[in-house]
Amino acid sequence: MDGCVTPEPDAARVAATRDRLVTPQEATRLAELFRLLGDPTRARLLYALLEAGELCVCDLADVVEVTDTAVSHALRLLRTAGIVASRRAGRMIYYRLADGHVRMLLDLSREHLREVT
Amino acid sequence: MDGCVTPEPDAARVAATRDRLVTPQEATRLAELFRLLGDPTRARLLYALLEAGELCVCDLADVVEVTDTAVSHALRLLRTAGIVASRRAGRMIYYRLADGHVRMLLDLSREHLREVT
DNA sequence: TGCATATATGAATAGCTCTTCAGGTGTCGT
DNA sequence: ACGACACCTGAAGAGCTATTCATATATGCA
Incomplete structure (x- = not known):
């Protein structure tokens, strides 16, 4: 066999x-x-949300230093996959990490890198 | 700003x-x-190692049902990145997960999926 | 209603990735 | 030393992905 x-x-x-x-x-x-999670832009977005808790698209674009459009595309993928969740407030849309598992994944891998380095 | x-x-x-x-x-x-971690073949290889502890290339190919060559290419990437480690025994080379962090990552994400579904 | 803001979407292109094929290295048994 | 076995490596092509540009939707304000 x-x-x-x-x-x-x-x-x-x-x-x-x-x-x-x-x-x-x-x-x-x-x-x-x-x-x-394996794309620099998306990773930075997620770690930004890990730090901030909640951010709107334009602030995310500002923090991560990427175009609004690129952020929007990235967030759509993450949202569809259930990795982030969103809420509307006026004309802004605030994004956050979807659940604790995602937070733990991000945390754990960051630790991993810090120890390995 | x-x-x-x-x-x-x-x-x-x-x-x-x-x-x-x-x-x-x-x-x-x-x-x-x-x-x-974000490739089906590599993911299966890693979960196989998570279950088995240690496997040689040809057994990995057998379990995951992929060509030896494909496995070899995949393992090279994982080895270079420090995700798996290897040891030679005769003409076979046994691979294992590099450390506990990797194991936790794999475990945690599997749990995540099982709860979300 | 009209205009500005915030975000989303579609299409297109440049760049990357995975697999396969062909051939190469190292080890064991005889 | 020779052949078989286990594994590795390089090149090439098909397929996928991320970004950009242009455009669309939706909300708030006057």
């Missing part, structure tokens, strides 16, 4: 891993989540 | 956020980390 000649203990581990492994669908969704 | 006319409290928040925000360099490194 293996593609290569693995020692006995490995064969068992391979079988067990294949059973417990995330499904392709789940993997796709996980990858999609990470992929959305 | 703002790109738009923000209410008073917001202006303060914008200034504070700009100060505390991750630097562009840090953001780039964070995005790079996430970007590497």
